[in-house]
Amino acid sequence: MSSFQFNQENEPDEVDSVTLTDEDGRTLDCYVENALEAEDGTFLLLMPVDIPIVILVWDDETEEEQEVSDAILLEDKQEIEEIFPDAKAVLAELDLTLMLTAFTLTVKGELPPIEDDGILTLELDTEGESLESEELQFLVSFYHQDQKYSIYTPLAPLLFLAKYNLLGEVELVSPEDERMQPLLEELLFDEMD
Template identity: 35%
Template sequence: MTASGPGNSGEVPTVLVKDSSGRDLLCFLEQLIPLDGSDYALLTPVDTPVCLFRLKDGSDPELIDAISDSEPILSVADVVLQEHDLTLVRSAVTLTVSGELDEPEPEDLEDDDGEEDDAETYELLVSFLVEEQEYGLYIPLDPFFVVARMDEAGAVLVEGADFDRIQPRIEAELEERELPE
């Protein structure tokens, strides 16, 4: 486990999470939740998470859930991001982008009535063509959380059935913590 202790610097601790494929993702430790004799961590990625979408004229972008690390689409995305001094990282859980990103302006996230548009949960970072098909890397506007189980070796990503079993219990614990005493 990598941790930059809270000490006097006021820094948020970081944790290196591993998934079942051996990939890792550096995250900030947001919450530590003890359940069933184990400590579970609620984490947010240090780098910016991104999602890959297939773009089609006249229809909504289509999320690409599973993609091989050697997929040619990712090689093209690498080149396009390098033009913006950004780097695509094939991390555990999600693709991430490292580098200096411009923060979206709050008014860009509002519609004409001055209200936030619930349908817009992603912001386009870059788009590009691969074999005459357009793709886009989008940044999720909602917080992106990762759940990991802490052990002596560090943090292990909670995946699949384990995640489905533990997620509602973590959410219930977090809601209980937020209630005023």
């Protein structure tokens, strides 16, 4: 599902890219940040070309001054599709174009400058393990059927681990797989050099 062929002889200024496709047929264009040949294939560290965003749903029972614990990360595909037109409209007011892409929602355009009071630290529960925190930059809030939603973009880059399958197509690989940890660490370490 990609026309990408990794070539180590490429000039450093050239940026390779691939297109990921999800089970619904949506696509996500990604830059290849790093590639690594291993015994069982070529592994890729990918970063979306466009800016990833997340949508938070606020608990409507709370006061106007809301706590982080009152926000829930919106992951339900049907609800995302239902609020998509409203989200697209409010982002358009910031000169950002919202796209329903594979694996994450993205926007095209230039983000507003980061303001300290617009940064939210979201605590993510990782399957019973310790909480992971992620810093998000506030973009805009809106209401849909009396429910408050807020749109944020992660401050840290969103990275995907992928591998070529037997058909030569790029497919995502779970970074949680213990066998992938050494490969992921090597891809990340090489990418920082």
